[in-house]
Amino acid sequence: MSEAILDQGIDYNVTHNLANVYAWTIDFSMLQKNDKFKVIYKEKYINDTVYAGAEPIEAAYFEHNGRPIYAFAYENDSLKSLVDYFDDEANNLRRTFLRMPVEFGRLSSRYNLKRKIRYYGYKVRPHKGTDYAAAIGIPILATADGTVTESTRRGGNGKYVKIRHNETYSTQYLHMKKQNVKKGQFVRQGDVIGWVGMTGNTGGPHVCYRFWKNGRQVDPLKEELPQAEPLAEPLRPDYYAYIDPIKEQLDCIVYPEKIEEDDLLTLNELDGTK
Numbered sequence: 001m002s003e004a005i006l007d008q009g010i011d012y013n014v015t016h017n018l019a020n021v022y023a024w025t026i027d028f029s030m031l032q033k034n035d036k037f038k039v040i041y042k043e044k045y046i047n048d049t050v051y052a053g054a055e056p057i058e059a060a061y062f063e064h065n066g067r068p069i070y071a072f073a074y075e076n077d078s079l080k081s082l083v084d085y086f087d088d089e090a091n092n093l094r095r096t097f098l099r100m101p102v103e104f105g106r107l108s109s110r111y112n113l114k115r116k117i118r119y120y121g122y123k124v125r126p127h128k129g130t131d132y133a134a135a136i137g138i139p140i141l142a143t144a145d146g147t148v149t150e151s152t153r154r155g156g157n158g159k160y161v162k163i164r165h166n167e168t169y170s171t172q173y174l175h176m177k178k179q180n181v182k183k184g185q186f187v188r189q190g191d192v193i194g195w196v197g198m199t200g201n202t203g204g205p206h207v208c209y210r211f212w213k214n215g216r217q218v219d220p221l222k223e224e225l226p227q228a229e230p231l232a233e234p235l236r237p238d239y240y241a242y243i244d245p246i247k248e249q250l251d252c253i254v255y256p257e258k259i260e261e262d263d264l265l266t267l268n269e270l271d272g273t274k
Helices: 003-007 012-021 233-252
Strands: 036-040 043-046 050-054 059-064 067-077 082-086 106-109 130-133 139-141 146-154 158-164 169-179 192-196 206-213 216-218
Touching: 012 036, 012 050, 012 059, 036 233, 059 233, 067 233, 146 169, 158 192
Parallel strands: none
Antiparallel strands: 036 059, 043 050, 059 067, 067 082, 106 130, 130 206, 139 192, 146 158, 158 169, 169 192, 169 206, 206 216
């Protein structure tokens, strides 16, 4: 939970919703201290006095590593009432795969085929996973739709789940405290498939995320993940007309003149303006 968000009196659900909006485009384990955001959402009150929660995010601006990323909620299929988030150029922010299998976690070890470990006499012991350190019990999410091919416990992997997404891609999630799915079950992107633990060979609580492409393990952080379709050309004029005043509203939000060091963006701390 973000202490910086709570310190500003912002509902935790806003943090959760913001993470979901940018889940495909921002790796929240790699946030920088100068990253910042603005967000527009409505708050609900009973009789204008009793707070009743925050509604979904209508629009947001996230500056990550100096790169500005706008997000506007837009219903692109009125018959199905489907709402997606698009940027200021009508590109869909959604990807086929989430960037990471936990909402917030620290990238603790990258995919490295030349890794050497002192304990083993500095012999090369390839690490074909990407580790995200997180507290025991944190939900582990399926990074894409697919069918569970394994949900078991084996050797150093501990308790794990493996998902086949299509003929090209599969993913695997190791060292779980407990699985939440069974073999043969179909899961949707973002479904909780288990919880962070320390089963198998591990020195601390984390999820080892393994990414398979054409039967070979690869580095997910170097993969160009497939992107969802942009907004259809016939819908773009109405979309641009819709987002213009909202974008102007976002651009007019002014950041605080001074941001204290403790409020800078770090792993689990976001600083921004609502």
